[in-house]
Amino acid sequence: MIEALIVMLVLGCAMGLILYAAAVVFKVEVDERLEKVTEMLPGYNCGSCGHPGCSGLAAALVNGETDTVNCRPCKPERRAEIVDYLNSTPGPDGNTLKVKSI
Numbered sequence: 246m247i248e249a250l251i252v253m254l255v256l257g258c259a260m261g262l263i264l265y266a267a268a269v270v271f272k273v274e275v276d277e278r279l280e281k282v283t284e285m286l287p288g289y290n291c292g293s294c295g296h297p298g299c300s301g302l303a304a305a306l307v308n309g310e311t312d313t314v315n316c317r318p319c320k321p322e323r324r325a326e327i328v329d330y331l332n333s334t335p336g337p338d339g340n341t342l343k344v345k346s347i
């Protein structure tokens with residue numbers, strides 16, 4: 246009985262260490278700006294910006310694929326907020342973006 250408990254304890258510790266190592270090795274850096282910009286966009290997912298939904302435009306902005314917040318359903322004040330946020334908030338690499346509004 247004691248041997249079985251010891252074996253289970255050792256196996257549990259070994260599995261925990263393996264999971265910890267996998268979490269460290271395969272850690273994915275998440276750009277928090279992506280979620281924030283997606284929340285700031287209206288969420289209509291109309292596609293008139295030329296991207297597949299609001300998260301598509303947010304991803305294009307954050308990844309530097311476009312430099313224009315061209316969401317026409319957005320009020321100008323909201324577009325300005327997004328521009329200010331992206332131009333002043335550094336990403337994981339420490340750099341900020343240079344975006345503009347339509």
Ligand code: SF4
Nearest residue numbers: 290291292294299316
């Ligand atoms: S135009 Fe605006 S509301 Fe429409 S999908 Fe693009 S970001 Fe979303």
